[in-house]
Amino acid sequence: MSDAYEAELVVDRRDTAADGVLALTLRHPLGEQLPRWEPGAHIDVVLGPGLERQYSLCGDPADRTAWRIAVLREPVGRGGSAHVHEQLGQGDKVRVRGPRNHFALRPAPRYRFIAGGIGITPILPMLAAAEAEGAEWTLLYGGRTRESMAFTEELSRYGDRVTVA
Template sequence: MADPFEGEVVVVSRRAESDGVVSLELGLPSGDPVPSWEPGAHIDLVLPGGLTRQYSLCGPVENDKSWRVAVLREPDGRGGSRWVHDHAHEGCTLTARGPRNHFPLLGSPRYLFIAGGIGITPLLPMISQVHASGAGWELHYGGRERASMAFLDELEGYGDHVTIRPEDQLGMLDLATVLAGPDRSTLVYCCGPAGLIDAVEERCRTWPPGALHVERFTNVITPSGDDAEFEVELRGSGVTVTVPAHLSILEAVENAGVPVLSSCTEGTCGTCETTVLEGEVDHRDVVLTDEERDAGETMMICVSRARCGRLVLDL
């Protein structure tokens, strides 16, 4: 699936948002408006050395002059965040792809937002839009310590809608209270560390189906270890490839010389989402909803596989 935009962007401004988090305003070198987007969207940044990283758009949706992303410095990461913190200064030019949105804001009379650490970023434009609409909402935002929690100055303007909970002072988010009773009029949006999302999912098991919406930074689905070989027909290319147990569909397709847009290779970003024409999919991503998996119309070919011996893809 093609991205709506791929090209150069320039760092228009840079700001420290907290200890370990910087935000970048990214504009087009021409000064033209950036492509439009909706809350929950993210872009890919292609960094020197072949690194590609996904960052949630966290500025105002109505700002068509630039995109804002925020980057947490991760000393134990794979190098992308360190490069941004050390080198992405004003005037720096990068390649961007997107936006794409697998975490859309749906309509509801009331919202419950739950954020942990850098997981606040995709929720900021949601909160802004919901607040402007007049719908009811509240945010519960946790972090290790207050100094490490980004965008507190922006959130203070929402008053009692926002609960800030630094763990070193007040302990962890009180999910038992926050999610005490299922509410059919409320949608829950959560983003943050895997432990937080797991806990929220457990608390929301008694909520109505479709009430909870999450975005994960890492894939929590563990392969079974007994993968089998299967065939994939690339209908648009007229090529059939064999996918052995030790390769992903993405790797097999690329080895066959068929170009595919991809990024994370971990089933978290949605870049390689591909239309499925025939066959049953073993979904292993954390992007698609349960309903989308049951429909079987698309798959993330970087991690997902065939449940049967053959798939036909629109590639």
């Protein structure tokens, strides 16, 4: 993974992933391919002077046309999530750097994934990778309420391997 890539990407989609969680799909404005990434990777999103945040990539690593991130609205945060939720709209441009991976999925015959709240984002592509490799795996995903837990509908395709608490 190289963190030398830096570009202005366009917000192609804004989707509500759960109560207080916004999923953004980012694309290159000229349709150029984005750098390769592996499950566990994140990007830096530059929202303004002194306002830079890291978000896990939670889309499909094979899709080089788009990057998906999810942002939890933090009411008492330092302003990054509020900026994303309140000011970044479809069609807006945002500067990004990366991807980098400090949370790489290591090859194994079986996995026990555990995620809480927005921590599901780096796990989503890991589940798909484990599935594609034919590994045995389960996920325990916890949150305050089902409505506040992002991507539960997407996770439902995995059936009883996913436990939501």
